Amino acid sequence: MLNQRWTRLSLQxxxxxxxxxxxxxxxxxxxxxxxPSGCGACCRSPHVETTVAEMLPLALLLFENGEVESMLERLEHxxxxxxxxxxxxxxxxxxxxxxxAQRPVLCRLFGFMGSRDKAGQSRYGACxxxxxxxxxxxxxxxxxVKTGAMDIPLLIPAHERIAEIGGPLGTDTLPINQALLRAIEIVGLSQQLEDLGAEESREAL
Incomplete structure (x- = not known):
């Protein structure tokens, strides 16, 4: 069973x-x-960054589906x-x-998000x-958006929510592939420790 801590965090x-x-x-x-239908222009950028916390849902899914090894191969090569x-x-x-379904915040909001200018007004940032x-x-x-007649998702508050949920794992950003690798490592280590604890408990009986 995958570590409950990461499962709960992932659900949040x-x-x-x-x-x-x-x-x-x-x-x-x-x-x-x-x-535009099928557009992947933003996905091809080498500058997409995210937090480790945001990649936990994907990391858990990979473990559940037995796809960790193939993903590690993709990440390496x-x-x-x-x-x-x-x-x-x-x-x-x-x-x-x-x-x-598991893409991180920036991928969800890109092209449809706003930011606040120096006057504190929301502004639309189209791709x-x-x-x-x-x-x-x-x-x-x-x-x-500027006058408040239209609501728009804001990137910084979304990242603040991630930081509240994920703690240190939701604060610092990494290139998206590195963030995924780190999430896989964290879940994998937790699973190994759980398996070791379960084995020691059985041996103690």
């Missing part, structure tokens, strides 16, 4: 993910913003960019996330793709 993170998904969906409806992104052959900007294909809408959306 998943609950936050579900809340963020609802916020993003509501913003998408209000703003009319949509990612795969690309610098996110190993969860599978591009369409011949079309690197088109593809899919292999574990979409480069949306800046190109929806340029005529962005100014109006930003104006509505």
């Amino acid at each position: 993170i998943v609950e936050l993910y579900q809340e963020l998904d609802r916020d993003v969906a509501a913003f998408a409806v209000q703003s009319g913003m949509r990612c 795969g690309p610098v960019t996110c190993t969860q992104y599978e591009a369409v052959p011949g079309h690197p900007d088109q593809g899919r996330c292999l574990n979409y 480069k793709v949306l800046q190109t294909i929806a340029a005529d809408r962005i100014e109006a959306v930003d104006a509505d």
